Amino acid sequence: MTTPSARPTPAQTVGPFHGCALPFPGGGDAAPAGHPDTLVLHGHVRDGAGAPVPDALLEFWGPGPDGELPRATGSLRRDPMTGGFLGRDGIGFTGFARVATDADGHWAVRTLRPGARGGHAPHLAVCVFARGLTRHLFTRVYLPAADREPITDPLLAALPPERRATLVAVAEPRGSHRFDIRLQGAAETVFLEFA
Amino acid sequence: MATATQSEIDHEIAQARATYEASVAGGAARTAQPAHAYPPYRSTALRHPRQPLVTVALSQDPEAVELASPAFGGTDVTALDHDLTRQHQGAPLGERITVSGRLLDRSGRPVRGQLIEIWQANAAGRYAHQLDQHPAPLDPHFTGVGRTLTGDDGGYAFTTIKPGAYPWRNHTGAWRPAHIHFSLFGTAFTQRLITQMYFPGDPLFAHDPILQSVTDAAARERLVARYDHDRSEPEWSLGYRWDIVLDGPTATWIEEGR
Secondary structure (H helix, E strand, O other), X not given: OOOOOOOXXXXXXXXXXXXXXXXXOOOOEOOOOOOOOEEEEEEEEEOOOOOEOOOEEEXXXXXXXXXXXXXXXXXXXXXXXXXXXXXXXXXXXXXXXXXXXXXXXXXXXXXXXXXXXXXXXXXXXXXXXXXXXXXXXEEEEEOOOOXXXXXXXXXXXXXXHHHHHXXXXXXXXXXXXXXXXXXXXXXXXXXXXXX | OOOXXXXXXXXXXXXXXHHHHHHHHOOXXXXXXXXXXXXXXXXXXXXXXXXXXXXXXXXXXXXXHHHOXXXXXXXXXXXXXXXXXXXXXXXXXXXXXXXXXXXXXXXXXXXXXOEEXXXXXXXXXXXXXOOOOOOOOOOOOOOOEEEEEXXXXXXXXXXXXXXXXXXXXXXXXXXXXXXXXXXXXXXXXXXXXXXXXXXXXXXXXXXXXXXXXXXXXXXHHOOEOEEOHHHOEOOOEEEEEOOEEOOOOOHHHHHHOO
């Protein structure tokens, strides 16, 4: 690896007031309208006392069902006349979703079911921001059964079973998937760093 | 727990800094990034992970999702988004400034065509956010939200007004130094960054647990913009310059290492 020459800018907390700037209409609706491979993901963000985190912001990024990473733009699609938002066009897939938690610490996104890439079990990258996080936390959400033996995904395989389970969404009877994020404490979500 | 005084917080800040310097003296690597657990910033107590982060070695994994990044383009910004003083019918109150610089990666290469989002308080130190109940006036001509795409040289520029300092409830008498929040994307999701830019010479720096959560002094300096007189416009605006370097491995980095 080359030696990096530029010194990095440190992260700082997103703070409590990102709600006026970062969430956007349709932010959680990444799936094109009526797409048969739509994946509904939802869950709560909780702190070390089990209390809901009502001021978190979550971002999701990952491939479409074919395993390819999208290059399409238009997640925010602004209205040049009013300065507001037109919303997504319902056709393209940018692979990017952004949602804030509500007063109960709950969030939901509708995106496309990710395809497998390069020996990984299908998953999406997740980035968590919140007041009280000095810097963001990376994690991943895997589709159900990714942790069923034999485990082929390199990250999941390297984790003990109870830690591994924190990265795998749970299928629900009506087709949605639940993925809770615990910032601290019992069943703390596995958070990642990249090297 | 009783609310701490400023001098108690100052003491905790000094302790955290001494602990960091002792670890560096003992051979630990310097780090630009703040620790997740930083007691002087009280809200970290129940929100920081206690388990160590799990390392994903991307050098062995060219297909990793995190080596690519969402793309943004012309439809994601409007022509007025970079000028926070022209988003309403009248001009906002306050000191008109420009903030400009370049977005770079760890190799010093420009990050082109990527989205930068900013948000800030108004000149009186109040956000256009319902939860901000600081009794300072709202400005009907200022929302304090901007966006732009970086140019071919990684360059960006915003016109805005200088935000005010504001109180918060971390401890008794807590005030945040004036700052602008920045959200940045790179070529890889590993480089995702949200941070805050500060103004030079602010007397609140030493007392602010959020700025001081970056315990490395040189890294902390990199959060402070420089006043650049060449970027000031006569009888119009004061110019500040701030370059941003995204951390995190990228595909280019890893390929060059092979």
